[in-house]
Amino acid sequence: MSQIKKIRLSESVIDAIKEMVVKDGFRSGEKFYSEKELTGKLQVSRSSIREALRILEVTGQVSVKQGKGIYIADTQGERFKEFSSWLKNNEQSIRDNFEVRLIIEPKAARSAAENADAGDIQQMEGVWAQFAAYARDHKIEEAIVCDHRFHCGLARATKNRTLYVLMKAMTTTLPNGWISSLYTPGRIDQTVHEHGDILRAVKKQDKAGAENAMTRHLANALHDITKHLDDLT
Amino acid sequence: MSQIKKIRLSESVIDAIKEMVVKDGFRSGEKFYSEKELTGKLQVSRSSIREALRILEVTGQVSVKQGKGIYIADTQGERFKEFSSWLKNNEQSIRDNFEVRLIIEPKAARSAAENADAGDIQQMEGVWAQFAAYARDHKIEEAIVCDHRFHCGLARATKNRTLYVLMKAMTTTLPNGWISSLYTPGRIDQTVHEHGDILRAVKKQDKAGAENAMTRHLANALHDITKHLDDLT
DNA sequence: GACATCTGCTTGTCTGACAAGTGTCGCGCC
DNA sequence: GGCGCGACACTTGTCAGACAAGCAGATGTC
Structure with a gap:
């Protein structure tokens, strides 16, 4: 055929x-x-x-x-340009997406701080280390995969299977929304830090800390994207 | 310039x-x-x-x-398709399901109180009135459909498409356990009341009130379902 | 030399036409 | 009555030709 x-x-x-x-x-x-x-x-x-x-x-x-x-x-700015035009055409859906994440993920982080076991934490630390390595080498595509895995790993650590599957649905089928945030200048390095904060809080079983760290992480990402968007116009 | x-x-x-x-x-x-x-x-x-x-x-x-x-x-719909089918095949996780809804829906109600327009409210009031009528006549199957529509209508009123599609995925594939809750004595009448509370708060643009009313509604439902399930075993 | 204009090239937009894919309706046959 | 088939209407896909509008270099005038 x-x-x-x-x-x-x-x-x-x-x-x-x-x-x-x-x-x-x-x-x-x-x-x-x-x-x-x-x-x-x-x-x-x-x-x-x-x-x-x-x-x-x-x-x-x-x-x-x-x-x-x-x-x-210009091939130099080609990838950047492509992202920019995509961003312009999907502004609303990115905002919608982030709003929903801002609702779900802080609570997920809180729950993870409560329910994560040693295996979960070990797995997330591994992902985080790899993310940091990719960020250092400017391997953005690979770093994005780690970003997905970090957020899914956190959801898994909640031990709530519905939440885990939902998070997986949000990460794997909307690559662009996530990719977008990491292409904005400086965002990737900051993400390493912010993920580190979340991870530390989860490890300490600090529920409020984890929730706050996640809220900050998402709010910062949204802020950077929005600013980037404003600069374009 | x-x-x-x-x-x-x-x-x-x-x-x-x-x-x-x-x-x-x-x-x-x-x-x-x-x-x-x-x-x-x-x-x-x-x-x-x-x-x-x-x-x-x-x-x-x-x-x-x-x-x-x-x-x-239909990119959004595709996004949560897998999630929906997973929900359908995993009805044992009613508690997980409820936990997620307890995270999402109160915030959705808050957002609806902020963003709903006259059309949204009119539509929801229609659904609510019909729900009440079915409840009075003990037409449970039909009332369940209204329940879905009420929650979806609320999500739509947030004007956040991601949220709307997500809510649709969660309500249309409700596990039987949930449905059975409406068969528990008194639950259906109480749902009419609780939906009324939510609706009133949204109408008054009372964000905190809407959020609280939704939290109460879901918590009560979870309580009744849990009791109902325990009685069965 | 400085300036306006002309001219030829480019992309931007409109129009009308026909090709090709899709679904529906009704006719005639069994 | 049920089934198959073709006519038909409606859709997007493609074409050719025309003119508007933007740009840059050549030309002509002072």
Whole structure:
């Protein structure tokens, strides 16, 4: 069985353009072919080219300027740009998401401080150490995985299975919302600290301390994202 | 100095569509207006609409299917799907379930007291009245449906979509233990009262009152269920 | 030399047309 | 009555051509 889903022409154009950039050796910031040239080279209409360009633009791979032309995006800021545009389009859902987390997680941390056993703490300490290592080496993707695992580990330590499964649902299926926070400058290092605070409180069975540390952690993250968002506009 | 950058029409269309989704009350998975209808409503050409749609599609907010139409993406629903099915298959954890609800719902009630508009309140009052009627006639099955709808209506009034979807996942897959609680003598009548308390507080925009009323409601329900379960064994 | 204008290129938007996918309704057959 | 099939309406996908609007360099005038 081959290729069930029919692909849109504009999607093929995206791939074709990406390939062109590589094959024809375009570099960051360079001027690319014009829309008209592209219709000639790819033999598709300008509409399809333009739909493809909108997608390439919003994913931060090109930048299009009226009267001037199409430019290959700056690869330095490419990842950052991509994140920014995503952020702009998902502002509300991030806020919603954080609000819910601010409700659930502090209580989860409190419960974890009460119910965590030695195994839970050992596991979380391992995750935390790895997170710190990835943060030091600026391995953001890997650090994000550790972030998920830390929060899930905490939920597991509550010994409330509903809470654990819920937390897992919130972390594994909304990668972007979590990723977003860690891409903001400085956030990742602070997260190491804040996770450390939470962990220490849980270890000491300090319920109020754990709850407060988690509240601070989430509030800080939300604050950084919001500020970052304001800077963009 | 205002507005340096010139805005592309398709970008305005994105905002307009997002606003429409909210204002006209479209829900996840629902069919949206067709491209043709949008040209009429927004008074811009199909090209601009389509460019906007490509962006909304790639940022995961709508999904467009040839021959069928434009659909509001159901990312949130997908998110908690696994969680829902887990809940359904693990009804032994009623206590865990309640603990989580005791964390979430009082805060949800508080938020509802802050954000509910006239429509939300009217809808909830309707549900409440019907619940009371069913309770009077001892139509328990129907009353249970109203119970779900009341809690979902409250979550919706928070205007937080994540919370709403989460609550829906939790109420629609209620374990039988919960349902059976409404069969315990007196519980259903008391629920009518307790829901009334919550509703009144929300209406008065009394945040603390709503939070407390919800906490009482859930605590009472848990108490009765626990007693009911103990009586069974 | 300084400035305004012209000109040709670019992207932005609109229009009308036809292709292609999807679901529905009703007709005719069994 | 039930079933199958085709006509039809409605949807998105793609195209071609036109004009508006922004930009930059060439040209002409003073």
